[in-house]
Amino acid sequence: MPRPEQRFRWTWGLESPPEALWPLVSNTDRFNRDCGYPPVTVVPSTSARRRLRAKAMGIAIEWEEHAFEWEEPLCFGVERIYSSGPVSRMVMRCELAPGPGGGTTLTYDMRLTPASLLGRLALPFLVGRRARATTERVFRRYDAFARHGLKISQLARSPDLAAGAASRLDAAQRLLVDEARQPPGLVEKLTAFVRTSDDFAAQRMRPYVLADAWRADRRETLKLFLHATRAGLLDFHWDILCPHCRGTKASSSSLGSLDPAVHCETCDLDFTANFDQSVELTFTPGASIRPVARLDYCVGGPQVTPHVVAQQHLDPGERRALVLALKPGRYRVRAADLAAPQIFRIEQGGSPSGEISLTPQSSPVGELALSPGAALILANAADQSRLAVVEHVEWSDQSTTAAEVTALQLFRDLFSREVLRPGGQFSVGSLTVVFTDLKNSTELYKAIGDAPAFGRVLTHFEILKAAVSAEGGAIVKTMGDAIMAVFPQPCAALRALVRAQRHLARPEEYPLPDGVNSAHAPHPLALKAGMHHGPCIAINQNERLDYFGTTVNIAARLCALGTGEDLVLSTTVRQDPGVASLLDEHGTLLETGSETARLKGFGSEEFEVWRLTAQPGITKHPFWRIE
Numbered sequence: 001m002p003r004p005e006q007r008f009r010w011t012w013g014l015e016s017p018p019e020a021l022w023p024l025v026s027n028t029d030r031f032n033r034d035c036g037y038p039p040v041t042v043v044p045s046t047s048a049r050r051r052l053r054a055k056a057m058g059i060a061i062e063w064e065e066h067a068f069e070w071e072e073p074l075c076f077g078v079e080r081i082y083s084s085g086p087v088s089r090m091v092m093r094c095e096l097a098p099g100p101g102g103g104t105t106l107t108y109d110m111r112l113t114p115a116s117l118l119g120r121l122a123l124p125f126l127v128g129r130r131a132r133a134t135t136e137r138v139f140r141r142y143d144a145f146a147r148h149g150l151k152i153s154q155l156a157r158s159p160d161l162a163a164g165a166a167s168r169l170d171a172a173q174r175l176l177v178d179e180a181r182q183p184p185g186l187v188e189k190l191t192a193f194v195r196t197s198d199d200f201a202a203q204r205m206r207p208y209v210l211a212d213a214w215r216a217d218r219r220e221t222l223k224l225f226l227h228a229t230r231a232g233l234l235d236f237h238w239d240i241l242c243p244h245c246r247g248t249k250a251s252s253s254s255l256g257s258l259d260p261a262v263h264c265e266t267c268d269l270d271f272t273a274n275f276d277q278s279v280e281l282t283f284t285p286g287a288s289i290r291p292v293a294r295l296d297y298c299v300g301g302p303q304v305t306p307h308v309v310a311q312q313h314l315d316p317g318e319r320r321a322l323v324l325a326l327k328p329g330r331y332r333v334r335a336a337d338l339a340a341p342q343i344f345r346i347e348q349g350g351s352p353s354g355e356i357s358l359t360p361q362s363s364p365v366g367e368l369a370l371s372p373g374a375a376l377i378l379a380n381a382a383d384q385s386r387l388a389v390v391e392h393v394e395w396s397d398q399s400t401t402a403a404e405v406t407a408l409q410l411f412r413d414l415f416s417r418e419v420l421r422p423g424g425q426f427s428v429g430s431l432t433v434v435f436t437d438l439k440n441s442t443e444l445y446k447a448i449g450d451a452p453a454f455g456r457v458l459t460h461f462e463i464l465k466a467a468v469s470a471e472g473g474a475i476v477k478t479m480g481d482a483i484m485a486v487f488p489q490p491c492a493a494l495r496a497l498v499r500a501q502r503h504l505a506r507p508e509e510y511p512l513p514d515g516v517n518s519a520h521a522p523h524p525l526a527l528k529a530g531m532h533h534g535p536c537i538a539i540n541q542n543e544r545l546d547y548f549g550t551t552v553n554i555a556a557r558l559c560a561l562g563t564g565e566d567l568v569l570s571t572t573v574r575q576d577p578g579v580a581s582l583l584d585e586h587g588t589l590l591e592t593g594s595e596t597a598r599l600k601g602f603g604s605e606e607f608e609v610w611r612l613t614a615q616p617g618i619t620k621h622p623f624w625r626i627e
Helices: 018-025 028-034 116-147 167-181 182-195 207-214 218-230 407-413 441-448 450-470 490-505 550-560 577-585
Strands: 005-012 042-044 050-056 061-065 067-070 075-084 089-097 104-114 234-241 248-252 260-263 269-272 279-285 308-314 319-322 331-336 342-360 368-380 386-392 426-438 472-477 483-488 527-540 544-549 567-570 588-598 605-612
Touching: 005 116, 018 061, 018 089, 018 104, 018 116, 028 116, 050 260, 061 234, 104 116, 167 182, 167 218, 182 207, 182 218, 218 234, 218 279, 248 260, 269 527, 308 368, 368 386, 407 450, 426 450, 426 490, 426 544, 426 550, 450 472, 450 483, 450 490, 472 544, 483 490, 483 550, 490 527, 490 567, 490 577, 527 550, 550 567
Parallel strands: 342 368, 527 567
Antiparallel strands: 005 104, 042 050, 050 061, 061 075, 067 075, 067 308, 075 089, 089 104, 234 248, 234 279, 260 269, 308 386, 319 368, 331 342, 331 386, 426 483, 426 527, 472 483, 527 544, 567 605, 588 605
């Protein structure tokens, strides 16, 4: 027999505004943990909805969970249908409204349908008294955190370290400072974080997020994390992220175990992972120092997908107006059966309201421009209910992507065995590919003999490696006296090649860079170089992470056009804003202009190329004043 629904509705006045409370209150994973609720596990299910299980007070509870609904920073809620336990149905909604005199009026509403007489009798005590007191205590602590500018709960207990962890931490800290030459202050911050952070933060450490929190240089922090992994302080994982919900859908401790073909159960989406957006490098404390329990207390909620600013269930034909506090930028609205997401912009001078019709299989028409604080009207034109998602288009720049990490010289030096599975390949997005070659190296071997000439070639490799590494690039491979290198951006590649050419052409004026220790005295050498920027594919080649594609082939052919006193650039590189700014800034550079050339392997196709040389009367070799 159906049991009557019981409703529990609580209202509290808090001092912090809704925008400050939202990151804390809507983090349902931490909230459930802070309240002392049990962790949950995902149960395999053929249903489109997620099925979860937990155990509370010795009672096994299982339920089917609808997708959360929310509007940032005003409200969120969820409905659950239980198949076991004392409750058959729960509907929860939390609302944050600006208080009449400032602060927030927070309303927490729960409607529960008992599954049995025992549940009916127990709910007033378990929920009406105990859960109410716990919820109020946690929310008031969150209010105190928000007043101090915190966005993450600090209620976790101190972590448990492994036996002997203190001595291992001290040894790792000394190794990082004394041998790896890492900044002592940054090392201290990292070791303190490993010692004291809660399991939520420690189970997925993101270098750029922590660098920003520590007000440290991002690249230096990433380098520290890589050295710390070799020192045993940290372990790393490659996480594959869904392009829609951006949740972690697969994780592995090695690239060789990653499969680019992935399915997201949450979005019911099959996708192919790529290095520049879908694969992120994250870290955890080393198991011998601090085992981290990977427990989930809630697998939904707004803070699981913080880029989603609103998520709404719409009935057939329903129109719903949302007033969202959105920052200027581009956003999109998506639903399961839309042919493509509907894009809109928030900008000054935009419309005070606008409507987006979610019509199945329809293509988007233009971009709607809305003013900050405008009303966004969502209209479900389908004959069935659907979940509409409003999200930021831009991905966070705090992700340490695989494309960036694998193009870093330090990573290749420390983890040379990190390769893809046999036959595997990943798109890495766009990289700047550089090829260099020594001019007249054959004549050099004939003139001075094999041993002295080989020594000079080795010195030249060290100089190139130092220049490439200093600009965040990596040497992929050497071929005779030639190299292939990659960089995230064209400007970094140009600065590295300028520096390398300068050192090689005038070694008497420019001593060996730091870290270059050669037994062979450097002699003047002319370096030919070509560079191109574009999409690449990562593959395994001779047990090494390598790249191939048209971008690589063009860069190699451009190098062959060099004279040793110039740099040969593709039009894509020349037109890059960073390169254009660098050339405008330094008057010592002169472009001889563009020319057309046919590249080997490309038939009769003509390419526009650019040469950079020195201005007449300044020096015989280019780029002396570029640092």
